[in-house]
Amino acid sequence: MKVIKTTDKNFTKEFQEILNRGKMDISNVENIVKEIINEVKNEGNKALFRHISKFDKWTPTKNEDLEISKSEMKKAYDNLDEELKKALHLAYNRIKAYHEKQLPKSWLDFEENGSILGQKVTPVNRAGVYVPGGKAFYPSSLLMNVIPAIVAGVREIIVTTPVIENKPNELLLAALYICGAPKTFKVGGASAIAALSYGTESIPKVDVITGPGNIFVATAKKLVYGDVNIDMIAGPSEIGIIADNSAKPDYVAIDLLSQAEHDEMASSILITDSEMLAIKTLEKIKKFLKELERREIAQKSIEERGAIIITQNIEEAINFMNEIAPEHLEILTKNPFELLPYIQNAGAIFLGEYTPEPIGDYIAGPNHTLPTGGTAKFYSPLNVEIFMKKSSIISFSKKAMEEMGKSCAILAKTEGLTAHQKSVLQRFK
Ligand SMILES: NC(=O)c1ccc[n+]([C@@H]2O[C@H](COP(=O)([O-])OP(=O)(O)OC[C@H]3O[C@@H](n4cnc5c(N)ncnc54)[C@H](O)[C@@H]3O)[C@@H](O)[C@H]2O)c1
Ligand SMILES: N[C@H](CO)Cc1c[nH]c[nH+]1
Ligand SMILES: [Zn+2]
Numbered sequence: 001m002k003v004i005k006t007t008d009k010n011f012t013k014e015f016q017e018i019l020n021r022g023k024m025d026i027s028n029v030e031n032i033v034k035e036i037i038n039e040v041k042n043e044g045n046k047a048l049f050r051h052i053s054k055f056d057k058w059t060p061t062k063n064e065d066l067e068i069s070k071s072e073m074k075k076a077y078d079n080l081d082e083e084l085k086k087a088l089h090l091a092y093n094r095i096k097a098y099h100e101k102q103l104p105k106s107w108l109d110f111e112e113n114g115s116i117l118g119q120k121v122t123p124v125n126r127a128g129v130y131v132p133g134g135k136a137f138y139p140s141s142l143l144m145n146v147i148p149a150i151v152a153g154v155r156e157i158i159v160t161t162p163v164i165e166n167k168p169n170e171l172l173l174a175a176l177y178i179c180g181a182p183k184t185f186k187v188g189g190a191s192a193i194a195a196l197s198y199g200t201e202s203i204p205k206v207d208v209i210t211g212p213g214n215i216f217v218a219t220a221k222k223l224v225y226g227d228v229n230i231d232m233i234a235g236p237s238e239i240g241i242i243a244d245n246s247a248k249p250d251y252v253a254i255d256l257l258s259q260a261e262h263d264e265m266a267s268s269i270l271i272t273d274s275e276m277l278a279i280k281t282l283e284k285i286k287k288f289l290k291e292l293e294r295r296e297i298a299q300k301s302i303e304e305r306g307a308i309i310i311t312q313n314i315e316e317a318i319n320f321m322n323e324i325a326p327e328h329l330e331i332l333t334k335n336p337f338e339l340l341p342y343i344q345n346a347g348a349i350f351l352g353e354y355t356p357e358p359i360g361d362y363i364a365g366p367n368h369t370l371p372t373g374g375t376a377k378f379y380s381p382l383n384v385e386i387f388m389k390k391s392s393i394i395s396f397s398k399k400a401m402e403e404m405g406k407s408c409a410i411l412a413k414t415e416g417l418t419a420h421q422k423s424v425l426q427r428f429k
Helices: 011-021 030-043 045-055 070-078 082-100 139-152 170-178 189-198 215-224 249-260 275-289 295-305 314-324 336-342 357-362 398-414 418-428
Strands: 002-005 107-110 116-123 126-130 156-160 183-185 208-210 238-243 267-272 306-310 328-332 348-351 388-395
Touching: 002 011, 011 267, 011 306, 011 314, 030 045, 030 189, 030 215, 045 189, 070 170, 082 139, 082 170, 126 139, 126 189, 139 156, 139 170, 156 189, 189 208, 189 215, 238 249, 238 314, 249 267, 249 275, 249 295, 249 328, 249 357, 267 275, 267 295, 267 314, 275 295, 275 306, 295 306, 314 336, 328 336, 328 357, 336 348, 348 357, 398 418
Parallel strands: 002 306, 126 156, 126 208, 156 183, 238 267, 238 328, 267 306, 328 348
Antiparallel strands: 107 116, 116 388
């Protein structure tokens, strides 16, 4: 784990290396992904069968094999352990309530001259949700993506997820049932993104695709963007923590490890003005690592992509964290809310010692699909608006046309667009 001080001679170079870590390099996989997309475009389900056989360790032979039935979902829900069921419902209700607050409104404005201007908000007709499933199952990501689409009022939601060895995860099946049993296909990676973008015999073409995934999924989303809308290109998980000497090293250490255990490419960064906290956190990381199920992944991630930056004061810590723009930011200082006005870039901000990042992954309510790799400088968390679009509304009265028609006509004439000019002037005859 890199430990550096902002007063070190080579700090600028070291910090630049940290900034570059999250940037996604798709050059190695771009050609492979292009080929997969073309095969799905040209051959439909037949290509899906082949890709599933190659990557997911089972071989579908007919179209029906691709779909998870509603009865499978119901059976998994009925057989689910009561405590898990309660937890799923709690998560569902909290995520739904939070996203309902995000709903944009249609509006009409009535001007004195009798004209009406406004905006009409409409959900997209069909949305595709990708749920990763290559190396682990993510029922929580299913909820985080499907619930905003439900809240937005999307008419049809199509889910795709790879099902390794054709053995669906019971919790994922139960979560699908709670989400209203949307049509779900056992397809993963770039093939799934291509199928949702262009359609196959079984999978309908959608208007927007959301959901995280590995480099093949991210690259495919980048390539199909424009033919469909996408939420964002999310890379490996990240956590940034700003802490002072009031923070508990145990909390800081385990919260850093919480994202490190996701992925060897995940990055976990502590910025603190307390050298003592830095030393104690390092000790605790060593202790906790021994206790983790995913120790090897977490260890590799924390050793190769973890960092502690020691600053001269908390203002400096905030400035460097704003430059990093982490996916998740925890503030573990005496008065965390005092720092909030100065935080400019972060996907989600967790304030205070009782708000560890994992509470946001599952239960709190805000979305856990967040911008990574510094893209929190311009992307927002996944939200209901990605499943909606807006149309402008314009209705001019005769009086408004008399007031403004001439100005419009002269602008049109100056652009050389005389049909535009005449279209307006006709109204005066
Ligand atoms: N940001 C979030 O909210 C969030 C949530 C959950 C998971 N994640 C991340 O999503 C990622 C999930 O990755 P995953 O691999 O487990 O599952 P995945 O579902 O993203 O990818 C599995 C699919 O990748 C394709 N694939 C695998 N190897 C390939 C190859 N050599 N060539 C072409 N295609 C290939 C296959 O189609 C396979 O079905 C992880 O990095 C995880 O940390 C992020
Ligand atoms: N922390 C991940 C997003 O970066 C989401 C997740 C799903 N399950 C657990 N965590
Ligand atoms: Zn997580």
